[in-house]
Amino acid sequence: MSPLFPGYHPAWESEDQAMLRKHAAVFFRREATPHQQRWADQRQVDRAFWNKAGDAGLLCLDIPEEHGGGGGDFGHEAVVQQELMLAHDSAFGFAVHSTIVAHYINAYATEDQKRRWLPGCASGTSVLAIAMTEPGTGSDLQAIRTTAVRDGDHYIVNGSKTFISNGLHCDLLVIVVKTDPSQGAKGISLLVAETSELPGFSRGRALEKIGQHGQDTCELSFTDMRVPAANLLGGVEGQGFYQLMNQLQRERLIIGVGGVAAAEAAVVEAIAYAKQRTVFGKPLIEFQNTRYVLAECKTDVLAGKTLTDHCVQEQIAGTLDPATASMAKLWATEKQVEITDRCLQIFGGYGYVMEYPIARLYAAARVQKIYGGTSEIMKELISRSL
Helix, strand or coil, X not given: CCCCCCCCCCCCCCHHHHHHHHHHHHHHHHHCHHHHHHHHHHCCCCHHHHHHHHHCCCCCCCCCHHHCCCCCCHHHHHHHHHHHHHCCCCCCCHHHHHHHHHHHHHHHCCHHHHXXXXXXXXXXXXXXXXXXXXXXXXXXXXXXXXXEEEECCEXXXXXXXXXXXXXXXXXXXXXXXECCHHHHHHHEEEXXXXXXXXXXXXXXXXXXXXXXXXXXXXXXXXXXXEEEHHXXXXXXXXXXXXXXXXXXXXXXXXXXXXXXHHHHHHHHHHHHHHHHCEECCEEHHHCHHHHHHHHHHHHHHHHHHHHHXXXXXXXXXXXXXHHHHHHHHHHHHHHHHHHHHHHHHHCHHHHHCCCCHHHXXXXXXXXXXXXXXXXXXXXXXXXXXX
């Protein structure tokens, strides 16, 4: 149930998904919300939390049951992401693991690879990450420099990646590599590294970020790292760029879905604070300016829910196009930052103190306009559909 709009039910939400929403809400408020500060201090969630989420049936919900998943659709993933945001979580790398990387394996892996990897992803025993960005390469994936050179039954991987979410915990790492540097985009492949006790694989320190302090994000480096050729995703070289482009709309949509839910959480916090905070002898909510700001923010949240729910419906139907997914990501993340900033202002000085959820929501929001494709890249992609 939406805390701002109790009677609101997305058209795509089934009875099963409504039950999942209640289950996820209880789970995250009990198992995630109380630990946000501790996870922020240690720069990562507890490793056991992945197993708890798996045991609770909250991972890989739209992966087929035959491979250990929930057998649902994208709506199940959207429900979990929304409830995470409404529980004020900014630490658990759910979307990267479950909504994004698991689907590279589900969409492109061979049957043998799916049987090997997906059940562990659904149970939480194998944490997923994807290594795209490099220290000198962001949105331009064709410019990556990490190489994978075939040597018998293995690839020898050399290079480095940065800003890797779930980098400290990942057991399975999908790496964007150049298997043929002379071929440009056609020379890119995706290679899956099983990181446990892997010679040549090195994890850097947790990066000190503006927000999302509990989300483990780090640099990774590969020095003559040997990965079995059997771990080439799909078994055919040169398919990586195609695989990336065809999965990015899932990533952009789930970021947009989370952005609207986080904005809703900010408005809920601001309304509650405005009702109990007294200024000049009366509650802050009784001042016209406060009411008008909150009215505008609530309206924007409903507009965002309508946009992202439309896109979720299209994704479930298999008809969501990249430009529309980019619109959802662009609008939702830009509004998330704007709404959270306006809500923080209502808290005055307390909004600048990290022990208040509104401050953590504010700090966590800024990166939303960057990862998954910057707002500027989203505008470029949308403009191509004009």
